[in-house]
Amino acid sequence: MGLEAFLDEQLHPERTNDGDMEARLIDLPTLTMTTEELVESYPPVKRQIRREERSLTEKAGSTTAMSEGWTARTNLPDGAQPSGEGTGQGPQEILTELAREEVLRAVYSKRQLLEVMVQFWMNHFNIFAPKGADKWLMTSFERDVIRPHALGKFEDLLVATAESPAMLFYLDNWMSSATAFESIRRPAAPARGAKWPLPRGRQIIRRWTFFGGDSQARPANFLIPSAQRPNRGLNENYSRELMELHTLGVDGGYTQRDVIEVARCLTGWTINRPRQGGGFIFRPARHDYGPKIVLGHRIPPGRGLEDGLEVLHILATHPATAHFIARKLCQRFVADDPPQTLVDRAAQTFTRSGGDIRVVLKTILTSPEFYSEAAYRAKTKSPLELVASTMRALGAETDAGPCLLQLIGRMGQPMFQYQAPAGFPDRASTWINSGSLLARMNFATLVAANxxxxxxxxxxxxxxxxxxxxxxxxxxxxxQLLHGGLSEQTRRALLNQAAMGPPLEAAAGQPLLGRRTRLLPAGEPSAAAGQVSTLAALLIASPEFQRR
Amino acid sequence: MKIVRRYFLKSAGLSLFGTGLVPSFLRRTAFALEQSPWSTRKKILVAIFQRGAADGLNMVVPFGEKEYYSLRPTISIPAPKACAGEGECAIDLDGFFGLHPSLRSLKPLFDAQRLAVIHAAGSPDNTRSHFDAQDYMETATPGMKSTADGWLNRFLQANPEAEAAPFRAIALTPRLPRSLMGPAPALAIDDLGGFRLRTNPQSRASNVLRSAFETMYVSAADRLISRTAHETFEAMDALGRIAPEDYRPANGAEYPKGPLGRSLQQIAQLIKANVGLEVAFAEVGGWDHHVNEGGVQGQLANSLQQFADALAALDRDLGDRMADVVVLTMTEFGRTARENGNRGTDHGHANAMLVLGGPVKGGKVYGRWPGLKPDDLYEGRDLALTTDFRDVFAEILVRHLGARQTAAIFPGFKLSAARFQGFLS
Structure with a gap:
């Protein structure tokens, strides 16, 4: 197949039959479950309930909206480091299966570009999965939010993430509401026709449009004192990261005032029945109906859900966003510091195509910069890429089990466990340090020795x-591994090894991956290991194989 | 003798370890013959980053300030005199400031004048982005994103050692932090005991394999890899002698379970092993309490307990060695003076830094207090800044580590000893 045909096929993954790949996922039942089913099937482990109940009884920590593991804990307690090792029963199993899916797809899928882009967006819209409820929400986030839009329109993807329970929970927007302070400060308009409790759901929006003409107006019921309504108030967390990390970029020209205004627009965007794993809902009762100004755009008062959608549209079509996303894509595909000319062209394509990710990718992947000398092996592989390329090059059979996931974690990429919303920085220095380089040597040795x-x-x-x-x-x-790219230094090391060394089998130890890890039954030592596997161990760890 | 000193042997023309074929009896003999090159003890800095912006106003509580209580109706820490019971209120430091009750294990250190607080310190830049603010603090160039290296790395560069120790600078973290990035060698190892090749150490085959790895990397065209590999093998050799998994803390010190306790214990171990450690870095996350931060109890209280107990255990474990050690804690910015609608706090400005150690003139809260009245607040919402964090960094580098060429360490910042707070003599 010619390059052009290959690219075309990769840009249209729906045309490729990937049935063999899908068959490998059959043993991972959580992947097809709804969030409700996951909550039902994998309830929080008991120990966790007790601990979190304790924290809920603390006077400042108690809220009625949360219980039984669905707390808004920002972080795991120290020591409760989630590992790649499934517990078998608890919700950790859900994340293990999801991680296995990602690795299996990276290794076996024919739709390589789609998988690369799923990983790219998962990292761009990074969520620290062990945070409270997100353990149950990540499966749907990957399957229903990221994957369907990975090659689609950026604005659709952005709206889908903004409405996703996983993101609403991770960055706290589900708890954000019009502040008591604001409510008190503003004079109330007579609430003609306003009834309490309000009907729920999106259909409510039109009811409030009659406030549209009056910039000061808001329904009287929003003035209920905060004492009776715990947890009322604005939360800036999502708003800030939405602009800094998801769209404009930190230098995208927004101010602290914009952060507050965007947060106000997004009040009421929350999770329906969070304890049962419900979906997105707009709660009019939590929305701030005052007028707002976002990045110089007037947002008229009195509207509901439209405020947030308009903000997302402003952000998705902002020139700073085109540039920020273009740069990140070029950084992913070309170089840590990609050529500015290419970034500019990709940003133009982004704007011209209305944020069509597929078209932007085509610009990058057909550019002379992409095929230039300077871009050849310019990128250092992430641990997941190292694992996938090793398995692919060697035709390995893997179930992407807990041990392999742990190795990926030891190499510095514990999946779904990057704590900050920024995601892993896409640079060589993220992946190469003394600890992770050693982990790469160990990965190579252990895989080669089976x-x-x-x-x-x-x-x-x-x-x-x-x-x-x-x-x-x-x-x-x-x-097989380097397409003939072996360097002279590495060839010498290999020849030296071949001349001096007994086979790897004699040298390889056990996969001791951490002090708490028990030894798992290993595969039988390969009878044919001998010279080929020993030399392959070195090649997998070689400097040139760390690049792509 | 506990330690291997590969580079020492190298410099003596005994480059035996590259092949890894030296019988262990010979190794022991070689070490027994020589004195430690660090028989004069080094001064040591332990830098701890609280990632996520810890709430300094609830960590070191200005209970003497009326506004503190009106700004934080549900999460404030009661003044010492308003105490309902043991551990229910701030621990008085000087009649105005008090420690969060979860920091009680630090109080004896404050009383012994080994612990000082610098309040209303931080970065003059007004960013409220975690990532930018951490970056600015770790590069020590607020507002400048193009800075390539970290402040601790620039210290190492500007003050080279004649005989560079493999463990001169180490981060007990899975990834090298920005503070230590740069041309000077620095290690990132989160588990000393696990830092070895997973091969059977007894077999000759594993020695051959190891030297093949070394040959391949050391001359690699990829300079990041070749440099990192060099540091990796040196460190592996040194650690092979320390046997970190057998470590027992001294003086009955008990490190809390959890990442920070584990990191500080390993730092203590390296300090006692005399491997030439000068700069150690640890980090602890989980401070970004936008929701349900808690007051006397709750999320922040739990994090602070771990934090304080880890620091106290380090102090106890090191005992007399604390005479050489200064521990500095930092976090990227403070949190809003006013609590938010979710009983948490949002991103703010100035904050409290802690300095602990034998050389510290402790028992005092340093820094000018700007107050919390509406007009005193930075941008109407946050604790204002009165001490630039670079003045704190610089005082430690100059007075404790004896740094030279400070201008190169703090580019674009005019240092002046007159601005030093004086927590070190």
């Missing part, structure tokens, strides 16, 4: 029909 439970390389098939001469083995591995 000591990773659930993962197996058939060395008989890796270099078939090659004579046992080291030169021939090295040449064959070079073709």
């Amino acid at each position: 000591r990773v439970p659930g993962t197996r390389v058939n060395w008989e098939h890796v270099a078939p029909g090659v004579s046992s001469r080291p030169e021939a083995v090295i040449a064959s591995l070079d073709r």
Whole structure:
């Protein structure tokens, strides 16, 4: 297949049959469950309930809106580090299965570009999954929010994330409401026709439009004192990250005032029946109906859900957003510091196409910069990329089990566990330090020796029909793993190893991955390991294989 | 002798360890023959970053300030005299400031004049982005994003050692923090015991494999990899001798379970092992309490308890060695003086920093207090800044670590000893 045809196929993943891939996911039942089903099937573990109940009884911490693990804890208690190892029963299992899906797709899917973009957006709209309710919400976030829009229109993707329970919970917008302070400060308009309690749902919006003409107007019921309505008040968290990280970028020209105004527009965007895992709902009772000004745009008073949608539209179509997203995409595909000319062209495409991600990708992937000398192996592979490229190059069989997930974590990319909303920085310095480099050596050694439970390389098939001469083995591995990109230094190290070393099998230890990890039953040591696997271990860890 | 000193042997022309083929009896003999190159004890800085912006107003409580209570109706810490019972109110420091009750294990250190607070300190930049603010603090160049290296790395660069120790600078973190990034060597190791190749150490095969890795990396064209690999192998050799998994804290010190306790215990271990440590870095997350922050009890209280107990355990474990050590805590910015509608606090401005150690003139809250009246607040909402964090950094580098070339460490910032708070003599 020619390059153009390949690109075209990758840009239209729906045209590719990926049935073999999907078959590998059959044993992961959580992937097809709704959030309600997940909450039902994987209730919080008991210990966790007790601990969180304790924190709920504390006088300042108690709220009626949350209980049983659906608390707004910002962080896990120290020591409760989530690991890639599933507990079998608790909600951790959900995240383990989701991580396994991502690894399996990275290794086996024919729709490579789609998978790369799913990972890109998951990181762009990063969520720290162990935070409270997000353990149950990530599956739907990946499946229903990110994946369907990964190659679609940016604004659709943005709105989908803004309405997603996972993001509403992670960045606290589900609790944000018009502030008591604001309510008191503003004179109240007579609430003609306003009834309490208000009907729920989106259909309510039109009811309030009659306030549209009066900038000071707001329904009287919004003046109920905060003492009777705990948890009332504005929360700026999502608003700030929405502009800084999801759209405009930190230098996108917004101010603290904009942060507050955007947060006001998004009041009422919350989660329906959060304890049962319900979906998005706009709650008119929590909305701030005053007039707002966002980035110089007047948002008229008296509207409801439209405020937030208009803000998202302003942000999605802002030139700073086009530039910010274009730059991040170029950084993903071309270089840590991508050429400005390419970023500018990609940003133009973004604006011209109305934020069509597929079209922007085409601009980048067909650009001379993408194929330039400077972009060749310019990027350092993330741990997930290292694992996927290793498995693909060696034709390995893997179930992406807990041990492999732990290795990815040890290499510095614990999946869905980057705590800050910024996501992993897409730069070499994120991935290469003394600890993670050592972890890469250990990954290479353990995989080559077939000591990773659930993962197996058939060395008989890796270099078939090659004579046992080291030169021939090295040449064959070079073709498979590096497309002939082996450096002179690495070739020398390999030849030296071949001349001196007994096979890897004798050297490889057990996958001790942390002090609490028990040894898992390893695959049988390969009889054919010998020279091929030993040299492959070095090649997988080689400086050139760390690049893409 | 506990430690391997590979680079020492190298400099003596005994480059044996690159091949890893030296029998262990010979190694022991070699060490026994030589004196430690650090027989004169080094001064040490332990920098701790509280990531997420800790709420300094509830950490070191200005209970003498009436506005504090009106701004925070549900999350304030009662004044010492308003106490309902043990642990229910601030612990009085000087009649105006008090420690959060969860910090009680730090009170004896304050009383012993080994712990000082610098209040209303922080970054003059008004960003309320965690990422920018952390970046500015770690590069020590507020408002400048183009700074390539971290402040601790620039200290290392500007004050090179004749005989660079592999453990001169280490972060007990999975990724190298911005503070230590730069051309000077610095390690990132989150678990000392696990820092080794997963091969059977007894086998000759594993030695051969290890030296193949080393050969491959050391001459690699990728300079980030070759430099990192060099540091990695040096550190691995040194750690092979310390046997970190057998460590027992001294003086009955008990580190709290959790990442910070674990990091500080490993730092204590490295300090006692005399591996030439000069700058250690640890971090602790979980301070971004927008919702249900809590008051005397709650989320912040729990985080503070871990935090204080880890610091107190480090002090106790190190005992006399604290004479050489200064511990500095920092966080990217403060939090809003007023609590928000979710009984939490949003991103603010100035904050409290703690300094602990033998050389510290403690028992005092340093810094000019700007007050919390509406007109005193920064941008009408946050604690105002009276001490630039760079003046705190600089005082420690100059007076404790004996730094030279401070202008290169703090580019674009005019240092003046007159602005030092004087928490170090």
